[in-house]
């Protein structure tokens with residue numbers, strides 16, 4: 001059944017959260033790509049602590065392309081999965097430096113062909129840095145959208161389809177950030193704070209609890 005409260009949810013998010021800035025810190029497209037890759041299974045807060053030091057040294061792909069993987073692992077080891085992340089980021093930096101003139105392409109297919117960059121990451125880069133209308137679906141967006149009833153899907157890709165089908169494209173990135181923020185403040189994976197949640201009257205999950 002089609003979700004009936006999309007406009008109400010949008011209005012309540014706007015009222016409660018307004019304009020949210022990107023959660024990851026960066027100064028250019030390459031640094032955003034690095035931060036996004038590091039953020040897999042790591043908090044944005046932790047990534048920002050790591051990149052605060054990192055970005056003083058690495059501001060373009062060629063800075064990282066020449067790095068020894070073992071040394072780079074040491075610089076990012078507090079964010080988890082550091083072995084793969086270091087390998088992927090150095091490999092990606094080599095490709096960007098050689099094939100894309102030391103820059104990041106504003107192209108979805110080119111981005112997802114880079115090691116460590118998947119659909120969600122490519123959408124974050126295109127939506128955040130290149131201001132394209134994109135709807136990145138991470139674990140928070142997936143959980144909150146499906147609990148609310150905005151989506152009714154069992155995969156991130158189908159959830160993206162559901163969300164882009166009912167939300168105006170100019171609000172996709174805004175809604176992406178609202179859902180993440182809501183997933184961190186009220187709608188956590190365990191013990192969501194439903195009784196305090198301003199969306200409870202429009203939430204499928206909450207209604208099932210009653």
Ligand code: SF4
Nearest residue numbers: 187194197200203206
């Ligand atoms: S009512 Fe509960 S499940 Fe629904 S959005 Fe709010 S916190 Fe999440």
